[in-house]
Amino acid sequence: MTDTALETFVRGLPKAELHMHIEGSLEPELMFELAERNGVVLPFQSVDEIRAAYAFSNLQDFLDIYYQGAGVLLTAADFKDLALAYFRRLAADGGTHAEIFFDPQTHTDRGVAFGTVIEGLTAGMAQAQAELGVTAKLILCFLRHLDEAAAFATLEQAKPYLAQIAGVGLDSSEVGHPPAKFARVLQAARDLGLKVVAHAGEEGPPAYVWEAVDLIKVDRIDHGNRALEDDCLTARLVQDGVTLTVCPLSNLKLCGVSDLKHHPLKRMLKLGLKATVNSDDPAYFGGYLLENYLQTAQALDLTRDELATLARNSFTGSFLDDAEKARRLAGIDAYLASH
Ligand SMILES: [Zn+2]
Numbered sequence: 001m002t003d004t005a006l007e008t009f010v011r012g013l014p015k016a017e018l019h020m021h022i023e024g025s026l027e028p029e030l031m032f033e034l035a036e037r038n039g040v041v042l043p044f045q046s047v048d049e050i051r052a053a054y055a056f057s058n059l060q061d062f063l064d065i066y067y068q069g070a071g072v073l074l075t076a077a078d079f080k081d082l083a084l085a086y087f088r089r090l091a092a093d094g095g096t097h098a099e100i101f102f103d104p105q106t107h108t109d110r111g112v113a114f115g116t117v118i119e120g121l122t123a124g125m126a127q128a129q130a131e132l133g134v135t136a137k138l139i140l141c142f143l144r145h146l147d148e149a150a151a152f153a154t155l156e157q158a159k160p161y162l163a164q165i166a167g168v169g170l171d172s173s174e175v176g177h178p179p180a181k182f183a184r185v186l187q188a189a190r191d192l193g194l195k196v197v198a199h200a201g202e203e204g205p206p207a208y209v210w211e212a213v214d215l216i217k218v219d220r221i222d223h224g225n226r227a228l229e230d231d232c233l234t235a236r237l238v239q240d241g242v243t244l245t246v247c248p249l250s251n252l253k254l255c256g257v258s259d260l261k262h263h264p265l266k267r268m269l270k271l272g273l274k275a276t277v278n279s280d281d282p283a284y285f286g287g288y289l290l291e292n293y294l295q296t297a298q299a300l301d302l303t304r305d306e307l308a309t310l311a312r313n314s315f316t317g318s319f320l321d322d323a324e325k326a327r328r329l330a331g332i333d334a335y336l337a338s339h
Contacts, residue, residue, distance in 0.1 A: 010293045014331045016097035016314035017278050017289050019222050019245035023070045023103055024281025025086040034072040054284055059203055059254055070106050079120025087128035093290035099137045099319060101169060104154050114157040122164050137166035137319055144170045144177035151185040166319045167195030174204040179211040186216050195219045195319050201226035206233050220317055228264050238272045243317025248296040249287045250280035260299035269306055276314045308336055
């Protein structure tokens, strides 16, 4: 396919995004707008200065600026604007469903109420469904650099809002904070009827992915790249049909791979792993969902069948119910039959 034909094909392909941190979709322009609206003083003079600061090379440097940027989010209207801006980008990329992460501790630790975050995000989701036809679910992430007690306190704050939350996850600094650290709080969340996911094997070792699977019994693995270092683990993930939410441009930006040509996505598909493509923190990592598909497709020479498999995996690995999954998969079949 030519680049134009590829872009047209992938844009039209119905697809879901399963790994996207809503705070990581905060574009410099919106950061400035919200700072002005809320009277927050930023340590940057211009949008260009913020973009220059995005030249980080590892997860920790990224997280430092990411938490600084989140400081402009104060009211429900801010969270709604943030969510809507993301959903508009997703819809323009041909995304029809998203399961988005949010980090309540990043906000409650600054004095923003848990309910304010939920109110804003769900208002954005409702407007996105009405105006764009995009559906969405929320996944509450515990910050793994904080302790178990803080995670339990956050779960307690979430209890009045369980109807609005589909699942819980683990994000932030991975190395030194294995999934086992949060085994009890994740089990408590599961007992409340929530799905459980975890970032594992992004920078952390295969042992963390084993823990996520065996100890936490996750419903999905976020990233999972380093699972490929362990053949037994890879076989186990294939056997159990565990969905991996892979984020190619994020891996490139954070130097998990030196070049997208070396990205393991194609190998994952050939091994039979249920890999998906996602943008992670698109404002910071150089592209939204479509850009992740296109750059990876070009670098790895992904075939039309492989692209269709990635789209199918994004729905089979989602938390939509079985009837809705079947309807979405039929939509992909219909698209392929006519393109
Ligand atoms: Zn992530």
